[in-house]
Amino acid sequence: MHDKQNTATENWLRERLTRQMSELLRLSFPIVLQRIGTMAMGLVDTLMVGHYSARDLAYQSAGDIPVITLIVLTIGLLTGIIVLSSNAVGAGNPRESGAIWKRGMVYALGLGLLWLMICMFGEEILLALGQDADIARGGGEVAQVLGYGMPFMTLLLACTFFLESISRPLPGLIVMIFANVLNIFLNWVLVFGHFGFEPMGAVGSAWSTTLIRVFIFFALLLFILVLKDGERFGIRDKADLSWKGWRRQRHIGYAAGITNGAEHLGFAGLMVFAGWISAETLAATTITFKLFGLPFMIAIGLGGATSVRVGIALGRRDPADLMLAGSAGLGFNILTMLPLAVLMVLYAENLTLFFTSAEVLVALTTPLISLSGFLLVFDTSQAIMGNALRGRQDVWMPTIIYIFAFNIVMIPLSWYMAFALDRKAEGLVEAVILTSILALALAAGRFYYLAYDDWQAAQQKAPA
Incomplete structure (x- = not known):
């Protein structure tokens, strides 16, 4: 009897794990490629501007501080789209997904216009953060140009999250491929000055980014409007846009926004500290984290797919599958990141030379890239578990975890290691x-605690 039960359990586990891995690959592959495409555009910007001049690279790095902070905050605030839409699909109510998307679009437009106004004060923000006057001026100009594209950035995020939540990530990938080709061309024209344009350096790269965001938004919107099974997802249905009608969607976003904002605030603090050390250190730190962001985008894609799978299991009220979905995401991420981490450690100098040939920057950047290889597995894994918690609709505890880890702990720790211990930029990465x-231990512990609690509750309700 026990042998039969054990065999049945093993078969169930093998079957479910195979399905989870298969679904993770199916969902995450186009999402990963799309996220890599997004990061590749940033890498091209850094590479082009880095070869134009080290000073312009510092301007670009400084201008990114407020802009990327706002984008990361937006990703969190709009998380309610992907969580509730995937829940609706899992619960057999896909028509609700369209209404969730429309509410998200209204929200995204409002956020984008607010971010546009904030970006107009880029120079003042950078001066308030203690940056050198010249860096603040150049970075402020970059932030203003990027600000013009912020409404399109927030809207394209809403469209992307909707498509991923209904397991239609391929349109985003197709658009991203075209966008990357266009971005390389526009950077070449505007950064270095071709076809009658004056060389614009970092500002030219910012204009390229803004134009690309306009293109991506309208392309994704068109994909959604002509979606073959759009009727099934209620694309053209009238949605309740009353403030009370989508309270839950906003509240999930508030928590995720604060979570993302807290995490990124820590990294923005690192960039501020790097700027305090020197303009060259700021440029070296930017190159390091832009390169680090490329494999990290794989984790973001896996995390998005993990969130969808956990959300679907939650919608089905299947706690065992929910636990398995989170575990599959974490395990797949670790297996993917380990070889990439080894490559970053072994080939740090070769990777640095892609971005700059300036001897000072090469000497500063190479050890930082090597250190970031050790960071890769831990940082990507904590991101996976954060997404799993969001899919589980655990709203506020992840926020508390990330505020504690990336604000209360990391900001003073990075200052202490960089300045008090005189580790400088290496201390920041350490x-x-x-x-x-720390964040991985806390987020994973929280997820497995909730998953086990759900499983126990289901066991108690099950008939004897």
């Missing part, structure tokens, strides 16, 4: 490694 280990 502080992130320690903080990511």
Whole structure:
């Protein structure tokens, strides 16, 4: 009897794990490629501007501080789209997904216009953060140009999250491929000055980014409007846009927004500290984290797919599958990141030379890239578990975890290691490694606690 039960359990586990891995690959592959495409555009910007001049690279790095902070905050605030839409699909009510998307679009437009106004004060923000006057001026100009594209950035995020939540990530990938080709061309024209344009350096790269965001938004919107099974997802249905009608969607976003904002605030603090050390250190730190962001985008894609799978299991009220979905996402991420981490450690100098040939920057950047290889597994894994918690609709505890880890711990720790211990830029990266280990332990512990609690509750309700 026990042998039969054990065999049945093993078969169930093998079957479910195979399905989870298959679904993770199916969902995450186009999402990963799309996220890599997004990061590749940033890498091209850094590469082009880095070869134009080290000073312009510092301007670009400074201008990114407020802009990327707002984008990361938006990703969190709009998380309610992907969580509730995937829940609706899992619960057998896909028509509600269209209404969730429309509410998200209204929200995204409002956020984008607000971010546009904030970006107009880029120079003042950078001066308030203690940056050198010249860096603040150049970075402020970059932030203003990027600000013009912020409404389109927030709207394209709403469209992307909707398509991913209904397991239609391929349109985003197709658009991203075209966008990357266009971005390379526009950077070449505007950064270096071709076809009658004056060389514009970092500002030219910012204009390229803004134009690309306009293109991506309208392309994704067109994909959604002509979706073959759009009727099934209520694309053209009238949605309740009353403030009370989508309270839950906003509240999930508030928590995720604060979570993302807290995490990124820590990294923005690192960039501010790097700027305090020197303009060259700021440029080296930017190159390091832009390169780090490329494999990290794989984790973001896996995290998005994990969130969808956990959300679907939650909608079906299947706690065992929910636990398995989170575990599959974490395990797949670790297996993917380990070889990439080894490559970053072994080939740090070769990777640095892609971005700059300036001897000072090469000397500063190479050890940072090597250190970031050690960071990769821990930081990506904590991101996976954060997404799993969001799919589980655990709203506020992840926020508390990330505020504690990336603000209360990391900001003072990075200052202490960089300045008090005189580790400079290397101390900044070492502080992130320690903080990511802490965040992973807390987020994973929370997920498995909730999953086990759900499983126990289901066992008690099951008929004897």
